[in-house]
Amino acid sequence: MPRAARVDSAHITPSAHYTGFVWYRHHLAEEPFVTPFGRLAHGLLAPVSWGARVAFGLDVEHLLLQRHLLIDALLREAVERRGVRQVVEIACGLSPRGRRFCARYPDLRYLEADLPPMAARKRLLLHEEGWLDARHQVRPVDILAEQGVHDLQALFSGLDPEVPVLVITEGLVNYFALPVIEAFWGRLATQLQQFPSATYLTDLYPDLREHPRYRQLRWGIDLVGRLTRGRYYLHYRGDSAIVDGFGRCGFGDVRVHDPKELDAAPPDAWPALVRVVEARV
Template identity: 40%
Template sequence: MHQPPLSQHRHISFTAHYTGYMWYDMGISHPAFATKKGKWLTTLLHPLELWSERFIGGSIRRTLTQRHILIDQALLKLIESQPEIQVIEIAAGLSPRGWSFRRKFSELRYIEVDLPDMAKAKQDALGKAGQADAEVMAVDLFTPEINQLFEKLDRNKPVVVISEGLVNYFSKTMLAQLWGTLADHGKTFPKFYYLTDLCPEPVNHRFAQVVWKSSQLLRFLSRSAFSFHFTSPQEVKDFFKDCGYDKVYIGQPSQPDKTEVTEHLGDFVWFVQAMIDKSNT
């Protein structure tokens, strides 16, 4: 049997084991998503996490919690206001989000996407978690395979695409390609949303250099282009609009209220909701 070429982005998947176990350790996931590799990585990094919380005021665990909650809250609002919405989570890894939302909303169309090895691991884990019929697709987002994500969807219903913990692994050129392709497909639906997190440059933090050095280690381990691309919310908005989106909202965990702010507040992670609405055209 002919084997498809290995994706150059396959090494990023190792982080899925770590985050998958962290979500399980937080009590928001199923044991099926907690792997031995994830447990090993969590144990290995635990001392660093404690040091980071104490001296930097943040940690991977806290960042994971913040981004996961912000995306979940936004997705829940979309589903409650538009029950017919169709969901695609790209680079889903061992995230419990699809499993959790399918339990809450039994009629929800929720498709999880990742590279072949991780997609198979996710399908197997979902089977153990009682969702053997869940939709999982093996797709390399930087090939024409990405078109498959939208082929079986209802063109008369809105769509939301989700990514978590993905953006910083790619260069801005690659992000423009990915977000632009998603926008091109999104314009064929009544409404299209993209929910994601991203890590801005740590310019407003006294330990910025420590964070930078840590990011270089992650870049090496994941064999990726991991980097920080944005220093202000407006930069993010402009980039998304250049990719074809109509409206862009940026949320920061330390915002005092729901009012959007324009400056970098020093958070390690931001939430983004970008939208395309055909009714405005």
């Protein structure tokens, strides 16, 4: 793989520490998920976050919670109503979701995956707390690898091909240019075809240029890019374009969810800036 691709993958890791503290702050994670860097980053960015709320009406933590809670809700539905018993969370970072869902559903197998350094850190965290076992594991993966020990085929090789599976990526896809992430989605769809049923859940920030807060969103993503030493891309111009894009990547049943589904917002409220995509092969 080209060196540039590897560097792009590494940009994501700093934000994992920040979001890890956000989940803890909002009672979604236990204290072991908090890192000193995450606590420091949250403190340093607090004035910036406050300024964004006051000046632009843009609440960064609210955006993070919107996507996280909606993914949780869709995962619960898949487990309780559609018989999903295998979950793979790619780019897991310091997400507490695997811990929470394994505790809630004793029959669930949860495989977390990330770049090797973050995967090692997550594995150590779970091991030290006694949470790592045969049902809850962590493996390294590089979503840009087309072959090799860290590619998607290696990641999925240990799963039961006779059991339905659900794959999650959160806070990942907008760090990559659209051709790059669509290539990943194509490889992912190919891997998911081996299962009797397979679902993919991901958050995605579309390029909603008509949105009343589009300028504020552009400011926010520029800030994220500077903090992560990379770029942050907006994908697709709307929900129908999202459906078409995922269809080109091999997903036949695509549904686009607005976090307002959970917020019970009034009918005339502005639409959310983030979407959660539910795609099946």
